Amino acid sequence: MTENWSLSLTNEKADAARFASWIEALSADADLSKKNAFDLRLFFDEVLGNLYGYGFADGRAHQIEVKVDCDRSYIRAEVTDDGALFDPTIIGRRARPKTADEVTVGGWGIELIRKIADDLEYERVAGWNVLRMRFRRHRDSIDA
């Protein structure tokens, strides 16, 4: 059986505040393991953080749609927005810093998403960015 959840947001930062309670409620509702809940939130945080920070520079109102569906094996997450074309999957890989001097303040969002995702795909559909991620579901008893 597949369960699904969705949330519509605008690009107003005040509207983004609804995300936190939505993802917490969803994680409880879906009985996600601690790790799955954290990773799901991490995916969305990285994508939404980028959108709210840089995705809408034209000063206009924009829409963001956030979706999750879960079955026994997988969790699928999707973010759709009507901002400028942006495909994060083509951003080059970066290596973990080996020394303190190599540590940089930014640029880790997509790498953290890649770490979580078993599958990650992007497409541009009728003026909308669509980013989809899938990762394996596991139980807390397996996590231990």
Add this chain to the structure above:
Amino acid sequence: MEFKVEDLDDGLTVVVLEGSLDFLTANDIDLEFTAVVASRDRVLVDLEKVSFMASLGVRTLIKAARTISRKGGKMVAANANDEVKEVLDYTGADTLIGLHDDNEAALADLRKA
């Protein structure tokens, strides 16, 4: 995100964070961290009550650690949960910010600095 500062008698400072360090809250504590690191050079960030951290949260910590490091000081962190630890490790932030399992070990590390 709650942000509390405790200055200890021996010149060390403990910053206790509570809540989620995410895209909504990370920028909110940037100013507070800036104020703390401007006037202190040995800081422990207690992450026990940080339930979630994403890259913008890591960015806030790295900026603070860099500022202290440039002054010849040191910033360490302690008590991160497994998932937060994983984020700090994956981004390499733990090469700049020493991670410890408890405050005692973290403070001992700062005293050596």
